[in-house]
Amino acid sequence: MYSQYKLQDDTGVLRETASQTAGPYVHIGLALEVAGFASRDDEIWENLAKEGAEGQHIELIGAVYDGNGDLVRDALIEIWQADSQGEYIAEFDNKKPFSGFGRSACATDGHYHFYTIKPGRVDFDHQKMAPHINVAVFARGINIHLQTRAYFDDEQEANSECPILSRIISPERQNTLIAVKEDTEEKPRYRFDIYLQGNNETVFFDF
Amino acid sequence: MSKSYPYFLARDRAWQPAQYTPRYKTSITRSPKQALVSIQRATPSERSGPVFSGLEIGPHDNDLLMNFRTDGVRPSLPIGERIVMHGRVIDQFGKPVPNTLVEMWQANAGGRYRHKKDGYLAPLDPNFGGVGRCITDTEGRYTFRTVRPGPYPWPNDINTWRPAHIHVSVMGPSISTRLITQMYFEGDPLIPLCPIVQVLKDPDAVETMIARLDMARSKSMDYLAYRFDIVVRGALQTYFEE
Ligand SMILES: [Fe+3]
Numbered sequence: 001m002y003s004q005y006k007l008q009d010d011t012g013v014l015r016e017t018a019s020q021t022a023g024p025y026v027h028i029g030l031a032l033e034v035a036g037f038a039s040r041d042d043e044i045w046e047n048l049a050k051e052g053a054e055g056q057h058i059e060l061i062g063a064v065y066d067g068n069g070d071l072v073r074d075a076l077i078e079i080w081q082a083d084s085q086g087e088y089i090a091e092f093d094n095k096k097p098f099s100g101f102g103r104s105a106c107a108t109d110g111h112y113h114f115y116t117i118k119p120g121r122v123d124f125d126h127q128k129m130a131p132h133i134n135v136a137v138f139a140r141g142i143n144i145h146l147q148t149r150a151y152f153d154d155e156q157e158a159n160s161e162c163p164i165l166s167r168i169i170s171p172e173r174q175n176t177l178i179a180v181k182e183d184t185e186e187k188p189r190y191r192f193d194i195y196l197q198g199n200n201e202t203v204f205f206d207f
Numbered sequence: 208m209s210k211s212y213p214y215f216l217a218r219d220r221a222w223q224p225a226q227y228t229p230r231y232k233t234s235i236t237r238s239p240k241q242a243l244v245s246i247q248r249a250t251p252s253e254r255s256g257p258v259f260s261g262l263e264i265g266p267h268d269n270d271l272l273m274n275f276r277t278d279g280v281r282p283s284l285p286i287g288e289r290i291v292m293h294g295r296v297i298d299q300f301g302k303p304v305p306n307t308l309v310e311m312w313q314a315n316a317g318g319r320y321r322h323k324k325d326g327y328l329a330p331l332d333p334n335f336g337g338v339g340r341c342i343t344d345t346e347g348r349y350t351f352r353t354v355r356p357g358p359y360p361w362p363n364d365i366n367t368w369r370p371a372h373i374h375v376s377v378m379g380p381s382i383s384t385r386l387i388t389q390m391y392f393e394g395d396p397l398i399p400l401c402p403i404v405q406v407l408k409d410p411d412a413v414e415t416m417i418a419r420l421d422m423a424r425s426k427s428m429d430y431l432a433y434r435f436d437i438v439v440r441g442a443l444q445t446y447f448e449e
Contacts, residue, residue, distance in 0.1 A: 003294075003436045004419060006411045013216070014299045014438045018412040019223050020389040020403060021231075022374065025322045028338050029312025029374055035322060037336060042263035067236035074324075080256060080382050088210070088255040092262060101257035124250040134252050134382060141233030143224035143406045145387065149252075168244060196237050206220065206243035207253040207383060 019144035024074045026138060031076055031105040042094055046104040048081075048116040053097035055084025055117035059189040060150065060179065063111050064137060067197030075139040075194075076105050077112040079150075086120030086128070118188075121158060130158035130165060132177075137194060146204045150179045150192040168203055176202045212254035213442040215383045216299055224406035231402040232363055249383065256381035259308040259342060268340050271313075271353035275336030285335035287316025287354030289430040292390065292418065295347040296377055299441030303347030307379040309437075310340040311351060311390075313372070318357030327359055352430070355392070363402050370397035370404070377437055384439040391417045392433065 006015040027035035033045060049057055060079070064072040081100050082088050092099050104112035121128040130151055137146040151159055159165055159178070168174045179190035194202045226238035246253060267274040272289065276282050292311075296304040314320045314337065317329030321337050339351045356371050372389040391398050398404055398417065407413050415438065424432035 003434065004414055004417055005436060005438065006415055008219075008299070012301070013441065014297070014301060015222060015411070015415060016218065016299060016440055017386060017388055017415045017438045018407050019386060020374075020406075020416065022376075022387050023389075024324055025312065025314075025320045026374070028320060028322055028336075029310050030376060032338065037321075037338065040268060040340075041265050044262075067238075070236075072237065078385075080252075082252075088251060090255060090258040092257045092259050094262075099257070122251055124252075125248075129250060129252070132252070136382065136385060138387060139237060141231070141235075141237035143226060143228060143231070143234060143238075145385065146226075146239065147382075164246060164250065167246075173241075197240055201239055201241050203241070204239055204243050205246055205253075206218070207246040207249045 021140055021143055022076060022138040022145075024140045026074070026076045027105060027107060030103060031107070034105045034107045044092070044101065044103050046102050046112070046114050048079075048099055048102045048114060050097045053117055055120075057187045058116060058118050059187060060114040060116060060133060060192060061111050061189060062179075062192040062194060064106055064139065064194045065196065065198070069198070071106065071110040072139050072196065073106050073110055075112070075137055076103065078103050078136040078138070079114055079116070079133050081116065081133040082119040082122050084117050084120050086122045088122070118152065124163060127163050128158070128161070130155050130162035135192070135194070146196070147207065148194065148202055148204050149177055150190070151177050152190060153178045153180050173203050176200060210251070212251055213381070214249060214254060215381065216441040216443065218440060222409060222412055228406040231406055234406070253383050254381055256379055256384070258306060258379060260306040262308065262342065264340065264342055269349070269351045271335065271337065271339050271351065274339070276334040283334050285315065285332050285354050289352075290355050291350060291352050291424065291430050291432040292373065292435055293348070293350040293424060293432060294435040294437060296343050296349065296437045296439060297347050298384075298439050302442070303343070303345070304380065304439060305343055305345045305347055307343045307347070307377060308340065309343060309349045310376040310378070312338045312374045313353065314356040314359055316354045316357050318359030329357065329359070358397055367402060368397050368400070370395045370401050375435070375437065377439060380442075386437070386439055388416055388437070390435045393417055393419050
């Protein structure tokens with residue numbers, strides 16, 4: 001009786017609750033470490049793979065840029081990925097070596113950082129998608145989160161066969177989804193910068 | 208061998224806010240100009256998502272009156288109007304969404320966030336942090352105890368004020384149902400003036416974000432209750448194996 005449900009049509013299907021920007025203070029709620037809050041018993045954060053997690057350990061980093069080329073320092077990034085076998089493990093558990101979900105923020109040095117493993121190829125339609133990490137972008141000024149995918153530049157063969165990546169015709173546009181391996185002494189690091197607008201605008205998906 | 212994941216009703220992009228909403232000025236440089244690439248048939252990547260039933264939620268994680276108070280001989284409570292915010296997470300078919308993570312954050316009663324970027328004149332409250340989280344029960348229900356946040360000014364137009372609001376995040380069961388919104392309070396005269404509320408074209412869409420005063424769940428001499436139900440995308444039944 002007190003509810004604010006809205007019907008979509010006369011079939012009784014309800015309207016989805018409307019989205020609003022996560023705003024500039026998102027860190028208080030979803031990135032406590034960045035906000036300077038004491039961490040609670042169990043937090044969702046940027047370390048998806050601990051020592052002992054199966055697969056190739058990697059770092060995924062990047063910055064978010066607006067249409068003026070300025071860093072979007074208040075962005076919050078969420079990733080969701082398969083394990084090294086290409087299976088999604090739904091149960092989030094910080095006590096396990098690997099969890100497929102994580103969050104990071106660009107507030108500290110303008111970059112988000114994830115410590116994870118390279119995902120395996122996920123089956124789709126009797127084909128295999130190329131290894132990829134699903135990325136969601138939240139920030140002040142973004143009314144509903146943006147959804148994209150990070151692929152890997154050293155997986156060219158898999159990339160060329162990926163049924164989703166190949167939906168994007170223009171090579172320039174396709175390129176916006178490819179994380180680039182950087183030379184480091186330590187574990188492999190991939191850079192996936194996100195352009196909200198402009199010549200290099202990242203491909204964002206609707207699904 | 209692939210697991211089976213549900214499909215979801217398509218997100219109605221005409222109902223949800225557009226990215227480019229120039230009255231909300233920050234959206235101007237942060238909105239993509241290209242069309243979204245539609246994945247016509249969602250893959251397991253979009254249909255799956257994290258489940259947080261194993262996340263260790265502390266006893267006061269959903270109680271903002273208690274979860275930041277200063278320890279001392281006589282610990283104090285936050286200043287402000289005591290409220291309970293509660294409701295259900297259901298999908299578009301009215302089915303409860305159990306075991307889903309609901310997170311919230313807010314300003315204190317004076318309209319000030321405990322955030323280094325917030326320089327508003329209103330003081331911090333030593334006993335108030337402004338963050339909560341909980342997992343929905345088998346009926347999709349969640350509850351938070353907190354204080355009603357104050358409205359606050361922000362630089363958009365000259366003299367623009369946010370209506371009192373609580374930021375709300377719902378995660379699960381799939382990344383397709385991911386949603387961040389803001390909960391407003393029934394009767395607040397600042398709601399129709401707010402450029403962030405106005406990113407929604409349909410007044411009915413605004414209504415989905417307005418919590419209703421719930422006297423039946425209010426407690427005499429203690430708190431007022433507000434009910435806020437959250438609707439996430441509907442999971443379609445699959446009748447046939449692929
Ligand atoms: Fe706010």
